[in-house]
Amino acid sequence: MKSFTYERATSPAEAAAKAARTPGARFIAGGTNLLDLMKLEIETPPHLIDVNGLGLDKIEATDDGGLRIGALVRNTDLAADDRVRRDYGVLSRALLAGASGQLRNKATTAGNLLQRTRCPYFYDTGQACNKRTPGSGCSAIGGFSRQHAVVGASTACIATHPSDMAVAMRVLDAQVETVKPDGKTRRIKIADFHKLPGSTPHIETALQAGEFITAVTLPKPIGGIHVYHKIRDRASYAFALVSVAAVIQPDGTGRVALGGVAHKPWRVEKAETDLPKGAKAVMAKLMADATPTPENEFKITLVERTLSAALMDARA
């Protein structure tokens, strides 16, 4: 691990301003992803800003009937919150399908959104990776690509976003609240928060330099049956090959988002009008322009079958 300097932030705005003034500085909260990457020198921040003392660890009701989830709420606490379990079950289910008990106790809401891909070529500093070293190429393309993206990928990057939580946030139309280095706040729709790789796969989110996430908000509950189905190589503690987050209403209408298939949580709203007709009817629009490799084309079939299982669960 490279040496770094360290400070404890005293307010979100001050943290953002300090990060913007200090090239390469990173915020650290749970640290479960950042420290892993620092040990491998994939991340080499010269300065860490510890944001754990900022008191952003509360879940509060919003005026419009939703919830504001502090950026530092731990994954365990979010999954176990009575309101989340009752009104946003897909979010609890997604969180509980991710990582291990130890990691969920440490990992935070904002950190989960910001976690980086587990593409093995990103993790191997001996390999070309446009995300790790822009312009160096992509060893995953033409490499072992079984776990990689099948939609929304580019000729520069076929990595996937690893989060389960973010897939549920996408299906719930969450918003990300931030403070910028100049002290101004803004809200970013989760749909706009994560980027497709395009020609700049190292730019993963809509955040500007130094911009700091303070909370994630959920709109008022939409009812329906909440389902999260995750398919992986072992029954627990593994990243998704494919996951399906769905909220299905009694009349069969609903929403669906996918994990494990793209550089961001994958949702195609215009495909959802076909949900009452079943999984097969949704596939053409949901997976339009898919570009699977011979090693991961199985994911297309797996999406349809997982979605079908999720819909059966929701209607049971």
Added chain:
Amino acid sequence: MASPIDISPNRRDLLITAGAAAALSSAATATAAQTAEVSQPVISKISFSVNGADQALELDLRTTLLDALREHLHLTGTKKGCDHGQCGACTVMVNGKRINSCLSLAVMHDGDEITTIEGLGTPDKLHPMQAAFIKHDGYQCGYCTPGQICSAVAVLEEIRAGIPSHVSDDLNAAPALTADEMRERMSGNICRCGAYSNIIDAMSEVAGATA
């Protein structure tokens, strides 16, 4: 609100070393920035409580909680397996919650209360979970065992506290003390010898005795 920590030598002198080799930042938030390297280790004073005893250390900021326990406090019961949060051998309790001590910086635990395997029981007075692991042969080589036992103790607490899991049928009901629940919650602790079924037997006995 946390106050700035006491870092010596003077942090400002070390903050950014001009002219050091620029490293490409892969951070999404600092894409165009060239980052200067910090040229030498930065030392920080840290104090926390381990197994009820106050400890004050001066550590390189890079020191993980795991290395602080093992290399500086010589509490070698907590094991380093993968050092990347994948195996669970380094599991300890911080303020009553289990975490991977390898994926946490010691400096981030100032003022915390840490419990390691040495704090759960002693050879003369075993924790019930330690006694149950011995009785049910919940190990072979024993390397993962301290992490397994710390996790097992925490898992029973988490079930009692009503925290749901991936295998809980009803999110809104209290989770049950079943083998399925315990297996799912123990998935962050890997045992290469494959003592899993005996570990579940040990946990089931303790759960039954105290439920």
